[in-house]
Amino acid sequence: MWIDVPIRSVWGHEWSTVEGVDPVEDIIKSMGFAPSRRSNRLMQLAFVGAHSCIAQSDGHPRDGTGLVLGSSHGNLADTVRLVDDAIERLMPPMPFSFINVTSNLAGFHVANSLSIQGGPNIMVSRGQGSFSAAIELALLEPERPWLIGICDEVPNPPEAHAQRLQLPHATRLAEATYWIWTDPDCVSPPGRLIYIRTCSNNDELQDACNEVSRKLHNHSPTWAAARTEADYSELQTVLPASLKRWQPTAAGYHPCISARVLCGFLAQKKEGSLIYAERDHLTKQWQVIAISTYPSTTH
Amino acid sequence: MNHPPRPDKIEIVEVGYTRHVPHHFISSRKSDHCRYELSLEVARSALSQAKLSEKQKNKCALLIGSSGSTLIDAESAWLERHQNQHFIPLNNPQGHGELADKIAAKLNLFGPRYYFGTACSSSSNALYYGAKLVASGRVPAALVLGMDWYNNLTVRGFDSLLLLDPECAKPFDVDRKGLTLGEGVAALVILPESSDNLNWRLLGGASVADHQSPTQTTAEQIAYVIDQALTNSDVTSKQITAVKAHGTATPNNDSAEGQGISQVFGTQHPPISSLKGAFGHTLGACGAVEAAALMACVDRGVWPKCKGLENSDPECLIKPCLESVSLPSGGAGKYLLNFFGFGGNNSALVMERRNVD
Numbered sequence: 001m002w003i004d005v006p007i008r009s010v011w012g013h014e015w016s017t018v019e020g021v022d023p024v025e026d027i028i029k030s031m032g033f034a035p036s037r038r039s040n041r042l043m044q045l046a047f048v049g050a051h052s053c054i055a056q057s058d059g060h061p062r063d064g065t066g067l068v069l070g071s072s073h074g075n076l077a078d079t080v081r082l083v084d085d086a087i088e089r090l091m092p093p094m095p096f097s098f099i100n101v102t103s104n105l106a107g108f109h110v111a112n113s114l115s116i117q118g119g120p121n122i123m124v125s126r127g128q129g130s131f132s133a134a135i136e137l138a139l140l141e142p143e144r145p146w147l148i149g150i151c152d153e154v155p156n157p158p159e160a161h162a163q164r165l166q167l168p169h170a171t172r173l174a175e176a177t178y179w180i181w182t183d184p185d186c187v188s189p190p191g192r193l194i195y196i197r198t199c200s201n202n203d204e205l206q207d208a209c210n211e212v213s214r215k216l217h218n219h220s221p222t223w224a225a226a227r228t229e230a231d232y233s234e235l236q237t238v239l240p241a242s243l244k245r246w247q248p249t250a251a252g253y254h255p256c257i258s259a260r261v262l263c264g265f266l267a268q269k270k271e272g273s274l275i276y277a278e279r280d281h282l283t284k285q286w287q288v289i290a291i292s293t294y295p296s297t298t299h
Numbered sequence: 300m301n302h303p304p305r306p307d308k309i310e311i312v313e314v315g316y317t318r319h320v321p322h323h324f325i326s327s328r329k330s331d332h333c334r335y336e337l338s339l340e341v342a343r344s345a346l347s348q349a350k351l352s353e354k355q356k357n358k359c360a361l362l363i364g365s366s367g368s369t370l371i372d373a374e375s376a377w378l379e380r381h382q383n384q385h386f387i388p389l390n391n392p393q394g395h396g397e398l399a400d401k402i403a404a405k406l407n408l409f410g411p412r413y414y415f416g417t418a419c420s421s422s423s424n425a426l427y428y429g430a431k432l433v434a435s436g437r438v439p440a441a442l443v444l445g446m447d448w449y450n451n452l453t454v455r456g457f458d459s460l461l462l463l464d465p466e467c468a469k470p471f472d473v474d475r476k477g478l479t480l481g482e483g484v485a486a487l488v489i490l491p492e493s494s495d496n497l498n499w500r501l502l503g504g505a506s507v508a509d510h511q512s513p514t515q516t517t518a519e520q521i522a523y524v525i526d527q528a529l530t531n532s533d534v535t536s537k538q539i540t541a542v543k544a545h546g547t548a549t550p551n552n553d554s555a556e557g558q559g560i561s562q563v564f565g566t567q568h569p570p571i572s573s574l575k576g577a578f579g580h581t582l583g584a585c586g587a588v589e590a591a592a593l594m595a596c597v598d599r600g601v602w603p604k605c606k607g608l609e610n611s612d613p614e615c616l617i618k619p620c621l622e623s624v625s626l627p628s629g630g631a632g633k634y635l636l637n638f639f640g641f642g643g644n645n646s647a648l649v650m651e652r653r654n655v656d
Contacts, residue, residue: 001437067508071394071395072393072394072395072396073391073394073395074394074395076389076394079370079373079389079452080388080389082452082456083370083373083374083377083388083389083451083452084377084388086374086451086452086455087374087377087378087381087451088381091455092455092456092458092459093452093455093456093459094459095456095459095460095461096460096513096514096641097456098452098453098455098456098459099366099367099368099370099416099452100366100367100418100452100453100456100457100582100583100641101366101418101456101460101640101641101642103366103395103416103417103418103642104416104417104418104508104640104641104642104644105513105641105642107508107642108508108510108513108642108643108644111508111510112510112511112513115510116510117509117510117511118507118523119507119508120424120506120507120508121417121508121510121642121643121644122415122417122424122428122506123415123416123417124413124414124415124416125393125394125395125396125399125413125414125416126393126396126399126411126412126413126414127392127393127394127395127396127397127400128393128396129396130396133411133412133413136411136413136437137413137428140428140431140432140435141431160387163387163390164387164389164390164391164392165392166392198411200409255394281393281400282400282403282404282412283403283409285409
């Protein structure tokens with residue numbers, strides 16, 4: 001599907017859990033805020049990401065701006081602790097900290113601190129594809145500005161979380177928060193979402209890549225990226241050889257790889273366009289997203 | 300360490316910090332496996348009724364609304380295996396998305412999957428965005444599944460919020476004390492506008508977050524989301540046949556909702572009922588469960604009474620139905636459904652029944 005959604009600003013950050021540093025609260029303080037008394041990890045990650053994203057632009061989200069937060073394992077640390085308390089010690093959870101009510105409190109605190117009113121606040125998950133899921137939902141109301149974020153935390157012990165993620169024991173894990181602010185009224189955006197499509201097979205993947213190339217006319221795609229090495233090898237077979245591979249710096253493994261790739265490309269102000277593809281772990285279909293930093297995509 | 304036995308039935312207990320836990324709708328506990336199988340059975344039944352072609356089913360989207368997600372499985376695993384040194388709690392590689400993965404795999408659904416975690420408005424939002432997804436043409440159909448099952452953490456969590464009525468929920472009643480927890484699953488299949496012979500249409504709705512308070516929305520915010528839902532559906536308040544209130548029976552929420560409805564409809568409002576006195580509060584599932592239940596009632600020409608209500612609270616400014624109401628014209632009409640969740644998550648849907656059968 002060909003789209004043209006201006007991205008007003010972008011911000012993202014990730015850090016490895018092996019560094020032994022817990023920077024989130026410090027970042028919040030350095031931004032001039034005091035961490036909320038009842039905030040958990042997911043809320044803090046969302047707060048840092050959303051505020052930093054908006055700070056990249058001169059403006060402020062207008063009323064009616066939607067907020068959609070994707071997360072694969074958000075609130076996991078709290079939930080593990082609370083289930084342990086409930087079952088092992090017959091202790092009640094603290095009010096507002098149990099998962100039934102906390103999932104969208106992260107978005108609430110972001111919107112509350114930004115004084116945004118009148119828009120939706122959605123928490124969505126599709127495991128590794130949560131950022132794509134969040135973008136897809138936002139595109140259902142393209143007339144609305146959106147803060148689209150993804151956050152994922154690493155509960156302790158990291159080794160157990162690596163096992164949970166079915167990764168080798170010694171995998172270096174990372175926490176992440178990535179955000180984009182889309183705004184249909186933004187006149188000279190630093191980037192645009194230009195294409196999104198689900199492809200059932202490699203023929204459709206090729207067709208999607210050709211479609212992006214045709215639409216860009218003189219501005220052919222210049223960069224390509226994929227979720228995994230295996231995905232990239234397949235992607236290469238359907239892409240022009242002239243494309244450069246985009247590989248942003250990684251602090252470690254986290255499920256938000258699509259956000260790292262897309263936000264990293266925009267944040268580093270790369271000139272050109274990027275085709276990103278990832279295979280859905282369940283259906284094996286391709287999800288293709290293309291972004292561009294060209295001033296306009298309709299040449 | 301000795302662990303308390305996992306109850307076959309939720310009983311009123313006085314252990315540690317636990318106070319009275321209402322059990323009206325969470326008795327007859329079956330195994331978790333039964334719950335999961337039941338969810339699949341309900342989903343299969345809905346897909347079968349929708350008569351999707353193989354091609355449609357292949358690309359059908361799955362939208363799950365739930366607040367507890369896989370907690371029921373997590374607690375079972377914890378009790379069974381926690382002493383195993385290799386035990387990994389909440390061992391879901393795909394996190395919140397695990398539930399949608401499992402169900403999509405079992406039902407052979409290859410369209411996009413979404414897990415909505417917006418507390419008690421989860422499956423209402425799933426319905427709202429499911430309808431938009433189908434209307435956008437991206438998918439030929441969407442299966443919306445609302446599900447929430449009994450688990451210790453949820454019961455103790457709501458107990459800790461002091462929101463549970465020790466007897467039974469009495470929505471909008473002057474003596475209401477809080478909610479009764481329920482559990483359940485419901486599935487609805489959304490098809491394109493062009494589909495033939497459909498009695499029900501989801502005309503539109505609104506999902507508007509109140510970012511002033513995470514727990515206590517206001518009458519003005521509720522009136523706003525209802526207004527938005529009516530506007531987006533191209534329907535006026537005078538065209539609404541009846542209103543399904545969220546009506547949790549908590550003192551503050553009911554008064555805010557009643558006053559909000561009153562702002563839109565005035566004192567001469569259409570029939571209003573909450574289903575929480577009948578089903579309990581099924582939390583993230585209530586959007587789908589209550590929509591499906593209401594459709595079944597209206598299909599039979601009945602608007603259900605507001606069970607649990609005896610004396611309307613004058614502070615709520617509305618008078619919900621003390622008795623069921625017979626609907627003329629086989630129930631044909633437009634219906635407003637309210638759903639609200641923690642985190643200021645307010646949503647409203649407008650549904651229409653047409654007599655095509």
